[in-house]
Amino acid sequence: MIDHPETKYRPFPPVHLPDRQWPSRTIARAPVWLSTDLRDGNQALFEPMNRERKLRLFDELVRLGFKEIEVGFPAASRTDFDIVRHLVDQRRIPDDVTPMVITQLREDLIRETVRSIRGARRAIVHFYNAIAPAWRRVVFGMSVPEIRQMVDHHVRLLRTLTDACPETEWVLQYSPETFCMAELEVSLQMCNTAIRAWDAGPGRPIIINLPTTVEVATPNVFADQVEWMNDRIERREHVVLSVHPHNDRGTGVACAEQALLAGAERVEGCLFGNGERSGNLDLVTLALNLYTQGIHPGLDFSDIAAVARVAEECTALPIHPRHPYVGDLVFTAFSGSHQDAIAKGFAARREGDVWEVPYLPIDPHDLGRTYDSIVRVNSQSGKGGIAFLLQRDRGVVMPRRMQVEFGAIVQKHADASETELGSDELWALFSHTYLAPTAEGGSLVYRGHRLFDAEAGQGIELEVTDETGRVRRLRGTGNGPIAATVDALGLPLRIDGYEERSLGAGADARAFAIVEAALPGVPGTRYGAGCHANIVVASVLAVLSAAARFGSNGVGLA
């Protein structure tokens, strides 16, 4: 980078549009969608798609609901020409889908293009020519009137060629390429020239397509340019106004949205933003942005992972894990406060509610994604997410203070391991912490018990193995099995809380008991847990677990 970029780069000038209307409008309906995956997307690949991949992607675009699809640049290559003819001849294009073919304004290429698509029920022929000063000077070496003449001449040629094929309903699309960098007066001249030469009107449809061929300004500038054109273009009622944003500044979607506010009715782009340089407008993001505002886009992304797979296989380009709506990680929260809010959002949600789960702009289910990966645990995670995973995957509902205790244990573990903890590892850590102390190899292993009636209410004979490996037979009484177990241990253990619930259902159901215990002289409380088919055993195990977790303080049996 240089120290003084102002000596090398110029800011793009704003549009003088004091009465601009677009900032106070809202988008109320979905635009007409055109997929240019098979053209602009295709021309941006290391290896253009072969016939098989192109046809597969075409079928997928149809399945998704696209009604206008740019199928190629037939005069550019034999492959493209043959594919377009194949689509027409084999009647692979549904009646409600219109194919579009692009060409430069050169007579031989135009003739070839018309040959490629004739016989289709309806077809859009897409003319483009660059009009911005640098292109006029450097690429064409032509003046504005000369370029205008080129447009007029070739549109008239197309009119003659297509009038000779009345079995097809022909539509002209004219794109003043480099529109965003051109003088608005020049853009208007070129578009009006095409409109007149085509004689646009009833039965002679035309699409005027305004591209940000290379993004050079903020989206509001593009919106001003579109509104300026929208207000001045001739025969506006017979024109479909379209935009074709690229993404050089990372604002392709914003440009499209603001252009819709400014009067555009149609958008061109590619699935997941494939396309030249930093890509075309990402149609999926725009469509789902609308969906999250309650506007159905008319495209079906209810199995977004399958769409991603087809796109990746056809383009040989991977989708970033954080790509909006589709990336592997976009419905995953690692950070504690997000996890906590998501867990609370799910808990508060009732069937039929408006979607309001914090940090999730869309219900993953609507896109065929599951809730499985929403919360993942690493050193950035907090108790909320950990509790959410244990409840969702193991049915274990931890009391709030136990969440705090176990959250700190997980945090320490994740910090040390510097890796993510999966749901299975989390459960292993939970079991190691709360269940292992009373199981074989633990420090206070449960061997068995017998209850008997006692004066105090409940008596228990308990057999355990202590931390030295000795088998101990203990006896205690209390107002219930928990108090009797504490008494049997001979410890000044105070039970501050007890919860039980059943895990699973029917014959396989198991009781899960949790106790919170305090030991005088030891700061704070500790939790213990027990899981068993028998509820009394689960409670006894929970008390033993809490006692064992106080270490030698707790287990020091007399």
Ligand SMILES: CC(=O)SCCNC(=O)CCNC(=O)[C@H](O)C(C)(C)COP(=O)(O)OP(=O)(O)OC[C@H]1O[C@@H](n2cnc3c(N)ncnc32)[C@H](O)[C@@H]1OP(=O)(O)O
């Ligand atoms: C912004 C976009 O995405 S536009 C679409 C771009 N896509 C592609 O180019 C992919 C397919 N293209 C191709 O296969 C080839 O470019 C072809 C077959 C169309 C033409 O190939 P060639 O005849 O070899 O020409 P080439 O590709 O070098 O194009 C440059 C020539 O076309 C002229 N040209 C460029 N755009 C246009 C246009 N829209 N209308 C008329 N002429 C044009 C240039 O001025 C240049 O002319 P020159 O040779 O007299 O200097």
Ligand SMILES: CC(C)C(=O)C(=O)O
């Ligand atoms: C052909 C045109 C519409 C184009 O792709 C562009 O300007 O980016």
Ligand SMILES: [Mg+2]
């Ligand atoms: Mg383009």
